[in-house]
Amino acid sequence: MSKTKEPLFHIVKRGEMPWYFSWCIRAAAIVLALICCGLITTLVTSENPIQIYATIIDGSFGSGRKFMVLLQNTAMLLCVALALTPAFKMRFWNIGGEGQALAGALASAACMILMKDMPNWIVIPCMVVTSLLAGAVWGAIPAFFKAKFGTNETLFTLMMNYVAIQLVAYFSVVWENPKGSGNVGVINPNTHIGWFPDLFGSKYALNIIIVVIVTVGMYIYLNYSKHGYEISVVGESERTARYIGIKVEKVIIRTMLISGAICGLAGLLLVGGTNHTINSAIVDNRGFTAVMVSWLGKFNPIWMVLTSFLLVFLSRGAGEIATDFGLNSSFGDILTGVILFFIIGCEFFINYKLSLTKSLKKEEK
């Protein structure tokens, strides 16, 4: 008799799977995660679970304003996620979305402050150009070193975030208003120079429309353009890309220029469209959350609309729970984390399957 230990299961990679089946698994994971969150909340607050779910929904759809905030937050998160996606498709782990968006935000705030005596038709185009450029440069620096010397891009982009954060902190003090507060405050509150126009009576509408356009554009760019094709070849296999004559270095730098520029756009929309101010927390960790949005959406812009909506919906709901039951606002982060763990874990069951190991002993008999 052989003494080798046999595991009960072994793991096999699945072949193609119909899309509805994989989405069923994901939906099941989300439902499980929600049940789990409900349990945790019930434990902490000892409230009726149904009440908790009602509160979550109320946090997003409770009033017209809440719904607009939900859409706006979804749009901003989606915008950063869209920016990261071409880089991820290329297997370039750009976790510097935070820094790139901040660079864009800083550039547009600089335009608003330094050109405060000029008319809007000069200031706004300047904001657009400089912020896209700032984001692109912030993204292209790590890309250049990755392409030329193979510098680890995950760590590089991560560090660039904090350089950007401190840069913004520096300018927050330089431009502080009123003096001594250390905050920039609302820029040009009376003249509204550099403020984007309201559409349909809401300051969020323009942002949402722009992000919708970017979403469609990114979908077309990734799936139906030569660049998109090159990006996926480089992502699948750099060697193949070189073999068929794609200049990998060029693709890396070009893609990161685009990625950074769209992050810069997110920063522009945040400063010019909604917040009209600048501080180091303005991007609100979206650069990191966007990594998860993009990955969960399988790098597909259309699916990413869903995943970013889901994450924002849940975090707004969790925030509502926190305020309603008098909990610390960080409670939302715990729930978001739990939900993410479930969704991350469920990918396994989509890509692999467990199958019972046929016992060798039986065959010997």
Place this chain on the structure above:
Amino acid sequence: MFEAILSFLPRAIAQGTPLLYGSTGEIVTQKSGNMNLGIPGVMYVGGICGVIGAFVYEQSLPSPDAIVPALAVLIPTLFCLMGSLLMGLLFCFLTVTLRANQNVTGLAMTTFGVGFGNFFGGSLVKISGADMPFLALSATSNCFKKTLPFAEKLGVFGDLVLNYSFLMYLAVAVALIASFIINRTRTGLHLRAVGENPSTADSAGIDVNRYKYLSTCIGCMVAGLGGLYYVMDYASGIWANDAFGDRGWLAIALVIFTVWRPNVGVLASFFFGGLYILHMYIPSGMNLAVKELYKMLPYVVTIIVLIISSLRNQRDKQPPQSLGLPYFREDR
């Protein structure tokens, strides 16, 4: 001038100690090829679990004077280790067993861990209904902060070298032991093999998953101690939300800065600790803005090291080759 240095160095070392724990933990983890970006979250969890342990213990006492120093140190430490071990197991389960993407899992763990820390830090008193205005565990903290009684009598040497709490010396010891194990033992050789090329390691009969699990869990426990040190020693047992700040990311920066060598990390972390507080010692007059630029220094230095190490392309100064990649035996 001499006085200034004398006050600067101990503070730099105190600042550097949490970073040393974090970076030692992350180096041990990364050597197995796991890139755990959840370290900031793990450090928060380690810190808050220590706080919870101390809180439970202090609440069970009839009066603050009845505190037993040995227990007051042991209970929070155990809580902290357990908490960070659970985080490590979670990371391993998701990335090694379920083969999820390590960056995504790590970032999710950071979100979760920071939220967990701030939530319990902010609501622990409220949930338990204790009679306390805010979370202050000074009795426990005093036990953690015990220094050698004769250190202060030894002048400059005593102040600079001996006048720290045991957690700081433990940090140095752990870093040196980790360095020894990684570079000088068979276990370390296997660990490095797993991080460099898991399929080669696998065919040489090394249990890849076991090494990944063990090193990541141990790494998380070490990093968690950094959180514990911060709350109990540096912050004198007072939890303030988000006070720990971005030190977790700085610890990851330190991993690169030391090019994956924990023994270098000892001095490097004190250097980083110095950079972190340098802005308080630079005479910038009324110009507060410049201080924000000084806070950028650790990150800029890290980027420069990252670039230089990739430029020189020395083989012993590179990240582990399979860093961040999942391993599945049947993949080719």
